[in-house]
Amino acid sequence: MTRKILALSLLISAFLLGFTGNTQAAGGEEDKTSFIMHHVKDSHEWHFATFGHTHVTLPLPVIVYSGDRGLEFFKSSDFQNHETHAFGEEFAHEGYYIDEHDHLGRVDHGSFIEFSITKNVVMLFIVLIFVGWLALSAAAFYKKNGAVAPKGAAAIIEPIVIFVRDDIAKESIGPQYKRFVPYLITLFLFVWFGNLLGLIPGAANMTGNIAVTLVLAVLTFIITNVNGNKDYWKHVFMTPGVPPLMLLIIVPVEIIGLFTKPFALMVRLFVAITAGHIVILGFIALAFIFESYTIGVASTLMVTFINLIELLVATIQAYVFTLFSAMYIGSAVAEHAHADH
Amino acid sequence: MDLITPGTGLIFWQLFGFLGLLFILIKFAWKPMLAALDEREGSINNALKAAETARNEMANLKAENEKLLADARLERDTILKKAQDASVKMVDDAKAEAVKAGALMIENAKAVIETEKKAALADVKTQVASLSLAVTEKLLRANLSDDKSQKDLVEGFIKELKLN
Numbered sequence A: 001m002t003r004k005i006l007a008l009s010l011l012i013s014a015f016l017l018g019f020t021g022n023t024q025a026a027g028g029e030e031d032k033t034s035f036i037m038h039h040v041k042d043s044h045e046w047h048f049a050t051f052g053h054t055h056v057t058l059p060l061p062v063i064v065y066s067g068d069r070g071l072e073f074f075k076s077s078d079f080q081n082h083e084t085h086a087f088g089e090e091f092a093h094e095g096y097y098i099d100e101h102d103h104l105g106r107v108d109h110g111s112f113i114e115f116s117i118t119k120n121v122v123m124l125f126i127v128l129i130f131v132g133w134l135a136l137s138a139a140a141f142y143k144k145n146g147a148v149a150p151k152g153a154a155a156i157i158e159p160i161v162i163f164v165r166d167d168i169a170k171e172s173i174g175p176q177y178k179r180f181v182p183y184l185i186t187l188f189l190f191v192w193f194g195n196l197l198g199l200i201p202g203a204a205n206m207t208g209n210i211a212v213t214l215v216l217a218v219l220t221f222i223i224t225n226v227n228g229n230k231d232y233w234k235h236v237f238m239t240p241g242v243p244p245l246m247l248l249i250i251v252p253v254e255i256i257g258l259f260t261k262p263f264a265l266m267v268r269l270f271v272a273i274t275a276g277h278i279v280i281l282g283f284i285a286l287a288f289i290f291e292s293y294t295i296g297v298a299s300t301l302m303v304t305f306i307n308l309i310e311l312l313v314a315t316i317q318a319y320v321f322t323l324f325s326a327m328y329i330g331s332a333v334a335e336h337a338h339a340d341h
Numbered sequence B: 001m002d003l004i005t006p007g008t009g010l011i012f013w014q015l016f017g018f019l020g021l022l023f024i025l026i027k028f029a030w031k032p033m034l035a036a037l038d039e040r041e042g043s044i045n046n047a048l049k050a051a052e053t054a055r056n057e058m059a060n061l062k063a064e065n066e067k068l069l070a071d072a073r074l075e076r077d078t079i080l081k082k083a084q085d086a087s088v089k090m091v092d093d094a095k096a097e098a099v100k101a102g103a104l105m106i107e108n109a110k111a112v113i114e115t116e117k118k119a120a121l122a123d124v125k126t127q128v129a130s131l132s133l134a135v136t137e138k139l140l141r142a143n144l145s146d147d148k149s150q151k152d153l154v155e156g157f158i159k160e161l162k163l164n
Helices: A002-026 A034-040 A119-145 A153-173 A177-198 A210-226 A230-237 A244-290 A293-333 B008-141 B147-163
Strands: A045-051 A054-059 A061-066 A070-075 A096-098 A104-106
Touching: A002 A293, A034 A244, A045 A119, A061 A096, A061 A104, A119 A153, A119 A177, A119 A210, A119 B008, A153 A177, A153 A293, A153 B008, A177 A210, A177 A244, A177 A293, A177 B008, A210 A244, A210 A293, A210 B008, A230 A244, A230 A293, A244 A293, B008 B147
Parallel strands: none
Antiparallel strands: A045 A054, A061 A070, A096 A104
């Protein structure tokens, strides 16, 4: 069975590679790896595929707020060449332009804030709706059937909920874990499904975007410090067992430590997911660089392998993000924080 | 867009999107779900405890049954042994009785035989006496002149006696 599937996927991938190789080669001797960074970064439009000169894209809303002009709505396609779908300063529209690096700019250099529904925002909405739908249909099951053995969505969500509750929250936070379980479950599901859906070809690298991981890390930071008890703050500002003079060094280190924790959370998820995408796309790019079917087949096999690893990474990173969040919260609410020092 | 510069738009949407999801799910998903899970775990624990109790009761019952059975077996064995002893004793008694009865009967028979023998002897004595008397009477009556005639006479009597 596995052998058959492998053979079949090899055939299909060879066939597909033949296709994409031709179409890409038709583009000429451009930079053949630029699509990697283009995919990994956020964008004002969702570009799915290019067949010769036909671009399959989804134009997305560009929302800008500026003090002098108020809230304005545009389409990303307003800012590009309709033939090549290229952005550029020369395609300015109503005083704004999107440059070739996909940055929104203002022609008169005035200040503005951007709230555009970019590719990652759309991906974010997809993940939010997916996770929300899954969780709500699981909850609907319990509402309908009461405390019985789970089925359907409940059977998918319940092991995760129990895992997060028992193996992450209870283990890392201690007796007060119940308050934080809902946040940790939501976090786990969001990161996990964000990672997994991001692996679908054509999907956006949402959880590998630093803005997304930043917000999640900041939320954990806020929850940790809002719930910090006396012991926690004492540990930061009057570290016990340290001579007073040493406090001059220790206290700044402890204060920096408060911020390095969420910073590490932010960077870890961003790097792990982005790197995975880059590796996969790098192997795909090999086929275009060498313009060889043999390399194409080999790199497709590698891509399949890396994809399997990425499935693992998606889960591990979701687990690690949730676990570390729980541990930081746990260190803030622990009753006798110094017993184990 | 840049790789390591967070975009304001994405921060905004991520913050409110995630918080929105969080609050909706806390209210409508996680609270009912965690409550249901707690409830179910409670009921499972209760069921397990009940099963444990039932199992203990079963074990007790079984032990009791076994004890009853063992008692019954012991009693049966005792009864059987008693019955066996009784039957053996009965047979022995019967044998002894029979032996005793046989001995008595033999004794009686012996006594009877003795009596009969005595009676027969007495009878024979009487006969002999009467015969002797008769012989004497005949001898006396006959003419006993010589020894020959006496002899003939005795022989004649003896023959007569034999014929009788």
